[in-house]
Amino acid sequence: MAAMITIDFLNCFILIFLCFFSLFCYSLFFKKPKDGFDLPPSPPSLPIIGHLHLLLSVLPHKAFQKISSRYGPLLHLRIFKVPFVLASSASVAYELLRTHDVNVSSRGFNTLENCLFIGHETFVGADFGDYYKFMKKVLVMNLFGTQALERSRGIRADELERFYARLMDKARHKENVEIGKEAMVLTNNIISKLLIGRSCSEKNGEAEKVRESVTKTIGLTKKLFFSNMLGKLLKKLGISLFAKEIRDVSNGFDELLERLLRDHEEKRQDTYIMDILLAASRDENADYKITRNHIKLLIVELFLAGSDSAAKLMQWAMAEIIKKPIIFERLRQEMDSVVGKTRLIQETDLPRLPYLQAVVKETLRLHPPVPLALRMFEEECKVGSFHIPEKITLILNVYAVMRDPNFWQDPDEFKPERFIASSSSEQEEEREKVLKFLPFGSGRRGCPGENLGYIFVETEVGMMAQCFDWRINGDKTVNMEETLEGLSLTMAHPLICTLLPRTDPLSI
Numbered sequence: 001m002a003a004m005i006t007i008d009f010l011n012c013f014i015l016i017f018l019c020f021f022s023l024f025c026y027s028l029f030f031k032k033p034k035d036g037f038d039l040p041p042s043p044p045s046l047p048i049i050g051h052l053h054l055l056l057s058v059l060p061h062k063a064f065q066k067i068s069s070r071y072g073p074l075l076h077l078r079i080f081k082v083p084f085v086l087a088s089s090a091s092v093a094y095e096l097l098r099t100h101d102v103n104v105s106s107r108g109f110n111t112l113e114n115c116l117f118i119g120h121e122t123f124v125g126a127d128f129g130d131y132y133k134f135m136k137k138v139l140v141m142n143l144f145g146t147q148a149l150e151r152s153r154g155i156r157a158d159e160l161e162r163f164y165a166r167l168m169d170k171a172r173h174k175e176n177v178e179i180g181k182e183a184m185v186l187t188n189n190i191i192s193k194l195l196i197g198r199s200c201s202e203k204n205g206e207a208e209k210v211r212e213s214v215t216k217t218i219g220l221t222k223k224l225f226f227s228n229m230l231g232k233l234l235k236k237l238g239i240s241l242f243a244k245e246i247r248d249v250s251n252g253f254d255e256l257l258e259r260l261l262r263d264h265e266e267k268r269q270d271t272y273i274m275d276i277l278l279a280a281s282r283d284e285n286a287d288y289k290i291t292r293n294h295i296k297l298l299i300v301e302l303f304l305a306g307s308d309s310a311a312k313l314m315q316w317a318m319a320e321i322i323k324k325p326i327i328f329e330r331l332r333q334e335m336d337s338v339v340g341k342t343r344l345i346q347e348t349d350l351p352r353l354p355y356l357q358a359v360v361k362e363t364l365r366l367h368p369p370v371p372l373a374l375r376m377f378e379e380e381c382k383v384g385s386f387h388i389p390e391k392i393t394l395i396l397n398v399y400a401v402m403r404d405p406n407f408w409q410d411p412d413e414f415k416p417e418r419f420i421a422s423s424s425s426e427q428e429e430e431r432e433k434v435l436k437f438l439p440f441g442s443g444r445r446g447c448p449g450e451n452l453g454y455i456f457v458e459t460e461v462g463m464m465a466q467c468f469d470w471r472i473n474g475d476k477t478v479n480m481e482e483t484l485e486g487l488s489l490t491m492a493h494p495l496i497c498t499l500l501p502r503t504d505p506l507s508i
Ligand code: HEM
Pocket: 123, 124, 125, 191, 301, 302, 305, 306, 307, 309, 310, 313, 368, 369, 370, 373, 374, 375, 439, 440, 441, 442, 443, 444, 445, 446, 447, 448, 449, 450, 452, 453, 454, 457
């Protein structure tokens, strides 16, 4: 009996000791921050690599969506030892991009030596400081603002006609049309004309080289993201991840840009973005002294950001409407009644084409070309009831927010009507303190090309629906499977069609 009591006492003692020891370890390793709030929840992770497997999955935006629907809209994850925050709901998006907009107005990209695409010197990666503000002002005045868009309308109208003529030629010769590729030629030509005053030449392979470099660079964005996240960790180990691959593509762009800069320096015009930037770099009284390198970086970024997203979106939009003849027919009726059959759609028609606008918005909701927006928390803060440490990367899962069943009825269905019913949706969102439609991000670092993006896609989709009948090749079905090219949402199976002219407004 005495022995039993001793053993029980010993067990109790060990148990109590273990409890205290665990508490000690917990407080040592999971210390609450000084404001007394916890970090956001962290779902179970794998030893050593943490949550790396989620990012390495074929569709990380979906892997993140799944984990958020299980563990909550604000999560604390890690790749190896490097932590990041994942946000996935409309109300968290509102809190981040409204209440904490200034604090998340930088992306925290590290610089990769001799590389054109990443780092503080780029516009997309610049901290929200003097350089960024100066460039943004130049871009709004000369490219993105309402007046600049009006001035460049003629360039886009010409390119729309050339696009129409190319499609008509293919239709007459009964050739296959790969919509994504054709759209890329179009957006690339427009961006090129806006930036340097001419399309890249098809004759000497220059245009193909630019399109190839754009596609390769977009394909590299996931690798750029990794080298950025793991930069410091890998540097300590002497590893430079993907550096050669990234530099090879960067060098290809560099050669082309050097040539262009020399041409424009000789001509000294002040018409196109490249000339305006060169003039700003010479201006002794400018608010910020930009360098030749800044100009190169910005031109590459605008090529990348401008041509790829809009081209991908056009492909998704056409896939959705070809798949649903009722929607296609309703769109065509609207086009016929507003535009008619004797001319091509013009940008000034767009305000009178609400169904076309709704089709494009619904495409953006279901297939956002940029499904994950990347930011960084500059300072520590409190989001909801959670503590967020300083200098931590934020991934905003735009894809998950726009398919959230708490805010969207039938979230996975393509229903353009939803955007017609709620015309004042922005005000509603403001009242409800949610941001549920954010394909262009939002706040200070939201996409500055939003209006241009809408114009591209609405005019082109409108023209394609108005002027041609579309037939799917192969087994006659549209395959909507997704894939990611880098971090850009793409159709896994390119949409290839044959087309029949329906009207010929330009009498070609
Ligand atoms: C349909 C087309 C487009 C979509 C869906 C799109 C989407 C986005 C998204 C989600 C971001 C990140 C926003 C954030 O962090 O909150 C972004 C940034 C950006 N986009 Fe777009 N975009 C499109 C078209 C364009 C066009 C046509 C241009 C320029 C010609 C452009 C230039 C940029 C630039 C420069 C940034 C970086 C802004 C910054 O860091 O402040 N985008 N875009």
